[in-house]
Amino acid sequence: MDDPAQEDKAKADKPLITVCVIAFNSGPTLRTCLEHLAAQTFTDFETLIIDNASPDPGDRAIARAFPAMRLIENAANLGFSGAGNQGARQGRGKWLAFLNPDAFAAPDWLAELVAASARHPPVRSFTSRQLMDEDPALLDGLGDVMSGYGIPYRGGYMSRCPDEVPEGEVFSPCGAAMMIDRRLFLEQGGFDEFFFCYSEDVDLGYRLQLAGEPTVLAPKAVIRHVGSASTGGRKSEFAVFHGTRNRFYGIYKDTPWPLLPIVVPLHLLAVIYISSRRENRPHAGIVWRAFKASLKGLPTILKSRREVQARRRVSAWAIARAMTWNPRDLTGRRPVIRRVRPNRPGEP
Helix, strand or coil: CCCHHHHHHHHHHCCCEEEEEEECCCCHHHHHHHHHHHCCCCCCEEEEEEECCCCCCHHHHHHHCCCCCEEEECCCCCHHHHHHHHHHHHCCCCEEEEECCCEEECCCHHHHHHHHHHHCCCCCEEEEEEEECCCCCEEEEECEEEECCCCEEECCCCCECCCCCCCEEECECCCCEEEEEHHHHHHCCCCCCCCCCCCHHHHHHHHHHHCCCCEEEEEEEEEEECCCCCCCCCCCHHHHHHHHHHHHHHHHHHCCHHHHHHHHHHHHHHHHHHHHCHHHHHHHHHHHHHHHHHHHCHHHHHHHHHHHHHCCCCCHHHHHHHCECCHHHHHCCCCCCECCCCCCCCCC
C-alpha cells in the first residue's frame, strides 16, 4: 500500500480484538451468547460467527439476526480446532478471543481482559473466571490445571466461587473464554486439527508452557457457561471418546522426555482407576476404544512431537513445576494459581 493515508486508514479499521464464536447446533444458547457480546462495554472488537456445517439451519438464522457480526458458513464440520484456526486466519484483531456459543459474557468481559493485558505487558495469553450458568455461585473453572497424572481439569470446577480470586498464572487457558495474541497463536501453529474437538486448548496451553509463554487468569473477566451444549453433555459418547483420546494425544505429544516415563504410567493407572468407579463403568468400553484410537494415531502425534519438542525453550523441570503433583488437587479439582513471573516469556 503506497498511499500513507490509506495505510493509516487500514490500521485504524483494524479492531483490537477478534472474538470467534464457533457454532454447531448450538440453538438458543447461541442467541444469548451473541446478545451478551453485543452488550459489551468495550467496543473495539469484531465478532466472527463460524457455523461448522450445523445440520440445523437455526444457528445460521440466529447469526443473521446480528448483522454487525460476520457469519462464516462452513461446508463441512472442521471441529473446534479447524474452525478456531480459520477464525485466526480471517480475523483482523491484534488479540484473538474465543467464546463458546453456550458461554455468556458479563458486560465488562472484554474490558477486563484488555485491562489485564495492560497490567501484564509481556503476557500474551489470558483466561477468564467461568461460572456455572445454572448456579453462578459455583465455578465452571479458573483456568486449566495439568496434573502429574497427565489429566487436565478446570480449576475449581463445581466448587463454590470464593469471594476473592487472585490474578495469576495457570497452566493453560480454557477455550470456552480465552484471549491470546493472534500472532502468537499463529506462530504456535494454532490448535492442533488432529484433535478435532476437546483438549485442543490444553494442548495449545502446554505448547505455550514449552515456549515459555505464560497464561494469566483474569478473575474480573467473567462468563457464565452451560458446558458441552453442542456435543450432548459432558458424559456423552462423543465427549468421553474425544476427551479420553485427546488426553493421550496430549501426553504423547507435549510431555518432555524426562517426564514421559513418569507421566505415562501414572496416567494409565489414573484412567484405570477412574474407569473402575461405579458411575464411570458404563463408559469403560468407550475409554478402551479411545485408548486404541490414540495408539492408531501415534505416527501422526509423534511427528508433531518432534516438531514441538524441537521448539521447547524451557527445561523439563520448569514444566514439572508448572504442573501439580498433589493428588488432592486432582481429586478435588482444586485451582492452581501461581504468582505472575517477573521474568519475560521465554526465560526458564
